[in-house]
Amino acid sequence: MNSSSIKNQPNTKPDESGFSLLELLVAMSIFLIISATVWGLLRAAQQGRSTVTEQTQLAKNLRMSLNLISRDAYNAGYGYPAASTVILADNRISTTLGVPVDSDTTRDTVPPVIAGNNITLNTFNQTANTRTDQVTFLFKDQTFNAGSGFSQPLQIATRSTSSGGVVELASTSGNASCRINDLYILTGQTGSTLGVATGLSGANTIQFANGDAVGFNQTGLAGVLNTISATSIYRVRMVTYYVTADGTLMRREFVNVQPTAAFVDEPLVYSVENFQIQYVMDNGTISDNPSAGPDGVAGNADDVQLNLTAVRQIRFTVSVRSTEKNSMGQPFKESMTTTVSTRNLGYEAS
DSSP states (O other): OOHHHHHHSOOOSOOOOOOOHHHHHHHHHHHHHHHHHHHHHHHHHHHHHHHHHHHHHHHHHHHHHHHHHHHHHHHTTTTOOSSSOEEESTTHHHHHHTOOOOSSOSOEEOOSEEEEEEEEEOSSSSSTTOEEEEEEEEEEOTTTTOTTSSOOOEEEEEEEOGGGOEEEEOTTTOSTTOOTTOEEEEEETTEEEEEEOOEEETTTEEEOOSSOTTSOOOOSTTSHHHHOOEEEEEEEEEEEEEEOTTSOEEEEEESSSSSSOSEEEEEEESSEEEEEEEEEETTSOEESOGGGTTTTOTTSTTOOGGGGGGEEEEEEEEEEEEEEEOTTSOEEEEEEEEEEEOGGGGSOOO
């Protein structure tokens, strides 16, 4: 056998090539680094998505609630006699709304906007002793007696304090558009008052007896109904926005919505840390409570409720805190402010 044939024979020795331990360790390290990087990117993307989703939901809830508040603030004073005085028995509004009692014993005036500064202690807020504001709006119910396409008042023929207060409507009006437990304003040349219908009889009679759901009816010789030479009547809406102690922003509508209930509450936003309201006056000044007088403290002798008819804009700020937490272990927070023009307070819209 020559040397050339030996060289051309195949090598039958087993292949001993492969990865060394060092190569395996390097490969595993690279794999772990890549995996950790990918996991970190996925984790960051997930956290970012959660943050965006949570913040978006908070902002959405705030916008919806502020839109509703703005609608009622915009309507405040519509069809309501802002210039002529609407009166109720002393401290009737204070009792109903939970605002400070006035210092006198005279009858209360009821403006179309009623401010409540620092009314409710908010235990949901992590800052101790934080108090939230509230506000009440009154305006004409545009659905009342609107058969002709727009709401019109009913004409009063006679009134009497007998049987707890009775109003007889003109024969051309009738009480078909009236309901028991609805809030009405009775107005005339000498002023206006608010009353809750407690009964209907015949085709023209409305009763305003004592003991109504919100205690507005004050009849008898000393009652408000007896002192107002009312010539017309129409339904009004009375809406309050406030925050419960545990942090729920509520919309409360008085009577009108249930046959016997004093009010119905509608929750708007949960986890509210703060709800603050400021009032821009017709002279450009800003006040937390225009009716509180020069000292800024409600319930003192210098209070002037009618100052609230000079409100031209209302600024609402709502702050919320989510129960969910971000990557830093901190709760999601959102705050939103809106300013609404109270166009109906600048003139008599009734």
